[in-house]
Amino acid sequence: MLQPQPAVCLQGEAAGTGFEIVHIGPREARTYFDVGTYIWTEKARTPYTIISRTDEAEEAVIAILNAKTDNQLGAFTSRYGSLWHVREQRGGDCVALDELRRVVGDLRRLSDTLLAGDFTEANPLPNGLIMSPHAVAFNLWLVPKEDLRGFSPMFMTYSLYTFLAHELITRALGNRPLLVCNACHDYQRSARKDCKFCSPKCRQANHRATRASQPGRSAAKVRGRPSVSAAMTSAASTAT
Known part of the structure; x- marks a missing residue:
């Protein structure tokens, strides 16, 4: 110790x-x-x-x-x-x-x-300068x-x-x-060693950047519902 x-x-x-x-x-x-x-x-x-x-x-x-x-x-x-x-x-x-x-x-x-x-x-310390x-x-x-x-x-x-x-x-x-x-x-400084963000603002900014970087991920997707473009694609596939 x-x-x-x-x-x-x-x-x-x-x-x-x-x-x-x-x-x-x-x-x-x-x-x-x-x-x-x-x-x-x-x-x-x-x-x-x-x-x-x-x-x-x-x-x-x-x-x-x-x-x-x-x-x-x-x-x-x-x-x-x-x-x-x-x-x-x-x-x-x-x-x-x-x-x-x-x-x-x-x-x-x-x-x-x-x-x-x-x-x-x-311990012990190295010898010399x-x-x-x-x-x-x-x-x-x-x-x-x-x-x-x-x-x-x-x-x-x-x-x-x-x-x-x-x-x-x-x-x-x-x-x-x-x-x-x-x-x-x-x-x-943080009381938690697993803390990744310094503020809620930075947490939200990182979340938005992560979503935007995901290929094929639409920003219009809300609360788990498909976006308008995804719904139209699905409807066209069903009609075919």
Whole structure:
């Protein structure tokens, strides 16, 4: 049986004042910049704290997995900070959209692998340095209890990516992986592991799409009664 894991604390910083989608052209590109599209946020940042296995942590994980458009990625970056390398430009911080999409793709692949059940806790851990986009590391803090008669272990990280990857893994170890809606393909939390849709709207949309894709299936068929075209075909066969 898995032992209870210490809590993980994310010490993050974010602008929280919005974002801009900017294009860095050849004239602005420097030796450490590539020509491309970036998310720009203000340099001034506000610190925040999120503890693992809380509603706030779950909200952050779902938000990044469901961030598919440039604006959704920008809104996430403004609220939580950058998942990847930040570069200074135009008096603020820039993160390349292509790099950000790649990192988000790594998190989605991790979530899908965990949902498929292709994940186990390695014990003992492999020797040597672990080179993997899903390998995460923390600082271990011993936090004094209120009565000062002991300490509570807590992992600390300043990396948003590390925190989100850890949250996905601990959810899977606790048999609570995030599910994917079969209609809109958004990630969702659900009390039932067999839940396939995030809303009645998506369930109905999937039902309509399934019926429309069936060959020879008429949309006019209602409550088990044959459609008008089917009735006419049957009548013609009888007359013959």
